[in-house]
Amino acid sequence: MAFLEPVVKVKGRSMKLSDPRNVFSAYGDTIYPSRNSCSSDDSQCFNEFNERDSSERALRLDNGSATQVVPVSMDAILAEECQSALRGGSDSSRHKESSRNNLQNIPMLDGVNQTRHYPSRITRIRGSVLNPSTNFIHAPDLGKPELDTLMLDNLSNDETTSPSSMSALDSSEFLLPVARSLPHSQSHETPEAAVPSLTYINSPNAADFLTVPCIPLTTHIRMCFCGELFSYDLNHLKSDPREIIELMKWAGSERGNWMMVGASYRRQGNPHAAIAVLQSMLEVMTRHGMSERELKPAFLLLSGCEFDLSKLTQDEGRIALEHQQRARKWLQKVYGATKSQSDNIDVVAPSTDPQLGLPARPSFPSHSDAQNLRREMQSLRDRLSHQVRLLADVRSAKRKIEGSYNLERHTRRRLEREIKDLKAERCEARRM
Incomplete structure (x- = not known):
């Protein structure tokens, strides 16, 4: 009730309604006289002051017992009465x-x-x-x-x-x-x-x-055929998209109508029809010279439709894999072709085995992963063969060293025997 602080209620029992207005005319304006008077000679009014100081001076003003000044913001009943009086508007x-x-x-x-x-x-x-x-x-x-x-x-x-x-x-x-x-x-x-x-x-x-503006969910597209402008309700689309495709071709519909029809088919759970509509759109727009950069929204919608088909055919691993590859192809047209970590996604059928907690079946490596593995295995084989050759060289060197050691030992023993014989001969020569 902060906005009611400059408002007071003035009651006077011995003067007319114009008297309170004259008393407080220098402080502000009288908003509205109240109808809820207690008696016929009772005069009441609500007065709004231009400044808060003026309302405080009016509350301190002593005009005798005939006038009573009450602040509206301090009483919830008076505040509600003031608002109802303002909404009533009897003074036209x-x-x-x-x-x-x-x-x-x-x-x-x-x-x-x-x-x-x-x-x-x-x-x-x-x-x-x-x-x-x-x-x-x-x-x-x-x-x-x-x-x-x-x-x-x-x-x-x-x-x-x-x-x-x-x-x-x-x-x-x-x-x-x-x-x-x-x-x-x-x-x-x-x-x-x-x-x-x-x-x-x-x-x-x-x-x-008048109301708050909102964005309505429209299900109609406008087309011009033979100079006549008409509206087509997308809720009445047939499951076979050939009719709407021919109609939009003859009407020369813009890209937005094609996209809305394709999105409607996908929302209805018919991705095959959505793909047919979008592919026809690509043919028409390409024929009119539209670049692939301007057709990226259609590529994204086509990728989404192919992904929906892959989920619908997840029990058939081969077909689901084809839809996933097509979805990746459309995404690559939008974001560019990049090397993916897994080019082949293994689609596992739902298992009916009651045993839980079993590890999932390992997926087969892709072609690029197999090449990387082959290169790594070849490098490991080369390293192993090199180490084998080094080990053979070390062993041959060891054998050579062992042979020279044996030869040296025999030579040393022979020389020791010769020295021993010479010492014996010297001793015999000294005795003679």
């Missing part, structure tokens, strides 16, 4: 003046660089006002916290809307997203279903149809 002249003033305070949507001016805290409770224009329907910015939409339903019964201003609304039709569950005024019936749709509005009470 005051309501007209505030409505005309609020026309200038509501932010307009015509210009991008236009400065926005928002109403004061109290005046925005009195409701938002429609600003008619010949080009747009202007509505308050519902995303801004400064604007409230409590009185949006009273716009249809607003007496300030002149016939000349509403004639601009009658002069053109407006295409607005409408939520059918929007509460209207009493003069309109409220539909039960809340279905967003695009609706042409040509009504003097165009404010009844």
Whole structure:
């Protein structure tokens, strides 16, 4: 209730309603006289001050026992009474003046660089006002916290809307997203279903149809055939796509219509038809000179359809593998051909074996992986043969060393025997 701080309630039992207005005319404006008077000679009013200091001075003002000043923000009952009085609007002249003033305070949507001016805290409770224009329907910015939409339903019964201003609304039709569950005024019936749709509005009470803009889910495509513009409902697509393909070829449909038809077939669970539509689109667009860069969305959708088919045929390993390869081919057209770690994905059929926790069957290596393995095995074999040769050389060198060692030992023993014989001969020579 911070916005009700500059508001007070003035009660006077011995003076008329104009007396409180005269007393506080120098401090602010009287918002609205209350109808909930306790007696016939009782006069009450709500007064809004321009500044908070003024409201504090009014609370300290001593005007005798005949006048009582009560702050509204301190009492929840008075705050609710003030808001209900503001919404009631029994003083029609005051309501007209505030409505005309609020026309200038509501932010307009015509210009991008236009400065926005928002109403004061109290005046925005009195409701938002429609600003008619010949080009747009202007509505308050519902995303801004400064604007409230409590009185949006009273716009249809607003007496300030002149016939000349509403004639601009009658002069053109407006295409607005409408939520059918929007509460209207009493003069309109409220539909039960809340279905967003695009609706042409040509009504003097165009404010009844204002709502937050939404993006509707459209299921129609527009085509021009023999000079006639018509709409085709995608919910009625046949399972055989040849009819819609020929129709779009003869109508010269743009790329968006082809993509929407293909996406609709895929959403309906018919990827074969979606692939046929997209391949026909590629033929038509390539014939008209469209580059592959502009057809990348179609390649992505084709890859998704092939992946859906691979999931549908996962029990048939060979066919599922072909669909996966086609999906990879379309993705390579978009992101470029790169070396993948697994070119062959093994598709395992669902097992009916009740035993759980068994290791999965190992997949066979791909062609590129087999080549890498062969190269690694060959390098290991070469290294092993080299080590074998080195070992043989070491062994032969060892044998040579052992042979020379034996020869040296025999030579040493022979020389030792000769030395021994010579010593014996010397001893015999000394005895003689």
